[in-house]
Amino acid sequence: MITLKNIKKSFGKITALEDINLEIKPGEVFGLLGLNGAGKTTLIRCMMKLLNPTSGEIFFKNRLLLSQDIQKNFGFLPENFLAPANLTASELLKILAWGMNLKASRIEACLGQVGLVEQKDKLIKAYSRGMVQRLGLALVLLKEPDIIILDEPTLGLDTLGQAQILSLLRELNKKGKTIFFSSHILAQIEKVCHRIGIIHQGKLRFTGNLKEIIHKYNTPSLEEAFLKEVSIG
Amino acid sequence: MREIISIAFLNFKQGVREKLFWGVIFFFAFFLSLCVLLGKLSPGETEKVLRNAGLSGIELSGLVLVVFSLVLSFKKEEESRFLEIYLSNFSRTNYLSGKLIGYLLICLFYLLLSGLGYMLILFLYKSFIWQVAAGFYSLFLKLSILICFSLVFCCLFSSPIISLFCSLSLYLASEAAYPALKIVSLGPNRFRLSLFKFIYYLLPNMNELDIKSLAVYGELPSLSFFFSIGLYAFVYILFLWLIARFIFLKKEY
Numbered sequence: 505m506i507t508l509k510n511i512k513k514s515f516g517k518i519t520a521l522e523d524i525n526l527e528i529k530p531g532e533v534f535g536l537l538g539l540n541g542a543g544k545t546t547l548i549r550c551m552m553k554l555l556n557p558t559s560g561e562i563f564f565k566n567r568l569l570l571s572q573d574i575q576k577n578f579g580f581l582p583e584n585f586l587a588p589a590n591l592t593a594s595e596l597l598k599i600l601a602w603g604m605n606l607k608a609s610r611i612e613a614c615l616g617q618v619g620l621v622e623q624k625d626k627l628i629k630a631y632s633r634g635m636v637q638r639l640g641l642a643l644v645l646l647k648e649p650d651i652i653i654l655d656e657p658t659l660g661l662d663t664l665g666q667a668q669i670l671s672l673l674r675e676l677n678k679k680g681k682t683i684f685f686s687s688h689i690l691a692q693i694e695k696v697c698h699r700i701g702i703i704h705q706g707k708l709r710f711t712g713n714l715k716e717i718i719h720k721y722n723t724p725s726l727e728e729a730f731l732k733e734v735s736i737g
Numbered sequence: 738m739r740e741i742i743s744i745a746f747l748n749f750k751q752g753v754r755e756k757l758f759w760g761v762i763f764f765f766a767f768f769l770s771l772c773v774l775l776g777k778l779s780p781g782e783t784e785k786v787l788r789n790a791g792l793s794g795i796e797l798s799g800l801v802l803v804v805f806s807l808v809l810s811f812k813k814e815e816e817s818r819f820l821e822i823y824l825s826n827f828s829r830t831n832y833l834s835g836k837l838i839g840y841l842l843i844c845l846f847y848l849l850l851s852g853l854g855y856m857l858i859l860f861l862y863k864s865f866i867w868q869v870a871a872g873f874y875s876l877f878l879k880l881s882i883l884i885c886f887s888l889v890f891c892c893l894f895s896s897p898i899i900s901l902f903c904s905l906s907l908y909l910a911s912e913a914a915y916p917a918l919k920i921v922s923l924g925p926n927r928f929r930l931s932l933f934k935f936i937y938y939l940l941p942n943m944n945e946l947d948i949k950s951l952a953v954y955g956e957l958p959s960l961s962f963f964f965s966i967g968l969y970a971f972v973y974i975l976f977l978w979l980i981a982r983f984i985f986l987k988k989e990y
Contacts, residue, residue, distance in 0.1 A: 552824075554821060556989060578825055580822065585818040588747070603739055603740045640822070
């Protein structure tokens with residue numbers, strides 16, 4: 505569905521991504537694992553065309569990815585996102601849905617999916633971190649995208665909040681959505697992802713499923729395999 | 738078009754709910770009460786002082802509102818990553834157009850509110866003449882050009898402080914360009930004169946757009962003048978929007 509070929513991104517003399525080759529298949533949940541500063545967010549931003557790769561190409565359904573593809577098919581939740589504080593969730597979604605020419609019923613459906621129906625008329629500034637994150641997910645789901653890209657979706661959430669988001673991701677995947685998300689929390693990746701990618705120092709060091717990585721390093725857990733992977737080189 | 742309207746409306750709604758907006762309204766109300774006091778201290782000229790100082794107050798507070806509100810909210814949207822949500826749903830051109838229209842609406846709403854307060858005071862002090870309403874037209878044009886400049890600076894610089902500084906400096910420079918040219922033209926230095934002429938023609942002609950002083954005396958230029966300054970402002974805004982768009986399309990987030 506999405507294919508990244510030889511993606512390289514440099515900021516001056518610093519190389520943030522180097523020779524990234526990756527394919528995300530339709531209907532899968534792909535988890536991108538990496539330490540802080542490994543290049544996860546940079547890679548996602550390249551995929552969302554927020555950054556232009558220094559070299560390499562990104563394909564969507566076997567043709568070059570265009571901004572229109574993103575606007576039509578991609579739902580994106582950035583890391584540490586904050587919504588406009590002096591609006592209510594309901595107002596925000598209504599105006600955006602109108603702009604995207606979506607049915608008003610989508611708003612209630614999205615708020616229901618993320619469990620924000622009762623708080624929809626509260627100002628966003630009164631929301632907790634978890635509620636803001638759930639609102640972000642509602643924004644992502646609003647246009648019913650085929651591909652959902654989430655950058656550290658559970659960052660700053662408590663255990664319950666994390667579990668709710670992971671359960672929502674599983675639910676969305678059952679409905680056929682392709683999900684790509686980054687995290688540095690191994691347990692989350694283990695729980696929901698069909699395939700895993702490990703990025704370290706801007707290089708994609710491994711892609712495969714959980715069994716493959718555990719087999720590759722002959723370790724009992726993903727954590728140990730991950731630590732082995734990132735400690736090489 | 739729907740996309741642009743929704744971004745503009747969202748921007749407007751956010752803007753008028755900001756503390757800054759109501760802070761500026763409060764500042765203007767305070768300024769207006771000072772104008773009343775100033776008018777009472779100028780026997781014989783009370784009406785003109787009230788009209789003139791009031792319009793100047795609206796311009797000053799409007800300037801603070803549009804520059805600060807625009808720069809701070811634009812940068813806040815970048816930092817809060819909400820911009821990325823926008824860009825994953827709307828094209829960059831539509832986003833920028835929506836933002837511009839949203840800021841113009843905020844400016845218009847502010848002029849409407851402050852104008853109503855100002856005219857009410859003029860009525861109460863029997864100083865109202867309908868010509869002052871025309872002064873708002875020129876104020877809106879001046880502030881609209883400034884909004885566009887701020888938008889260009891926000892797209893160009895990542896620092897809000899630099900964007901703020903450039904916007905305010907540009908306003909001061911364009912206000913001072915005409916008197917500066919007059920002074921320089923008295924001197925013998927041809928190079929300096931050419932340089933100042935270049936700056937004068939490059940910067941927006943705020944001097945020509947300003948009809949405050951005429952309005953307070955109840956004198957107004959012809960209708961064609963209003964049309965020509967409107968056209969001038971529109972072309973200038975369009976030109977600045979194209980520059981902002983060019984920068985914004987290339988910008989990485």
